[in-house]
Amino acid sequence: MIKFENVQKKYPNGFVALQDINLEIEQGEFVAIIGLSGAGKSTLIRCINRMHDIDEGTLTVNGTNVNALKGKEIRDFRKKIGMIFQSFNLVTRSTVLKNVMISSVPDLSWWRRLLGIFPKDAKIVALEALDNVGILDKAFTRVDQLSGGQQQRVALARTLARHPEIILADEPVASLDPVTAKIVMDDFKRINENLNMSVLINIHHVDLALEYADRVIGICKGKIVYDGLASKVTQEVLDKIYQKHEKG
Known part of the structure; x- marks a missing residue:
């Protein structure tokens, strides 16, 4: 299980990337994370494997307090988490x-x-x-x-x-054409189902997120504004997730 409890993340320039994140992801889930650029999607994923440190709150993965790890403990921990980049x-x-x-x-x-x-x-x-x-x-x-x-x-x-026990993917199909993107997403889905492996994908293709993920997490300005079944995502939900930043 991946568990965020009141997690906050602020970058050195003062930008608040994550605000009061409370989230639980069970083993074997296929989760798509959607939102505008700069909403906090990549930061959320990269905190899980300690590519980024959180500033407040607690983040645990299968009972391990991620931010308490040091040195070799971090390297051993990361062996259990696969990371796919764009x-x-x-x-x-x-x-x-x-x-x-x-x-x-x-x-x-x-x-x-x-x-x-x-x-x-x-x-x-x-x-x-x-x-x-x-x-x-x-x-x-x-x-x-x-x-x-x-x-x-x-x-x-x-x-x-x-x-790995978990696969994190940060915009893995962003540079691919639509046909090839679906082929790669097929691979993620098959691995998720056949190996009971948790898959978390940060993705800007909403159509692919809704087609392949069981669960969708929508982030806006560092906050989770939707967390539920992909089948329950409506246009109203999407409008809430993709509201322009200046609207507050």
Whole structure:
């Protein structure tokens, strides 16, 4: 479970990104977070894996107080949480398989890291992850020869290879065309259902959010203004979420 209790987040420039956030997300939920740019969507997601620290309140993930973690505790905690970005963060001149195996580098012995030699188990796990996202046939293809959608699926496979409990995705389909975006969203949904994995997606495509997510969280000016079933989102709800900032 992910639990926010009275969470506040303010940036050094004084901008208040999150205000009085109270939220619970159960294991296995598929949640879409929607709102205007600057509303606090990315901040909310990035607090979960300690990319950002909260200023007030409590944030726990499966009983762990996230902001109480230090040093190695943070690194170990992050192994349980996959993160997908809009930019794919891949080594484009390397093969798809090697990019996925990179996820195992922190667990390798020093000499394997030095020489770039991966054990057989890491290769098997990477191939299984590629199969899960439907691009096993691209395992030995260089990343720079793939389409944007295929590269995002490689990034997702790399995350799956770590066997996370939660996947966070920050605008994962923002740079993709509509057809490719649906293919990638299909992957997220299948992983969510087949592996009972919690998936939280910050997404600006409202139509995709309503089609794929079970639950929608709407954020406006750092506050949650809607939290409920995707099927219950009405135009009135959307108007509330997407109101212009100056309206208060």
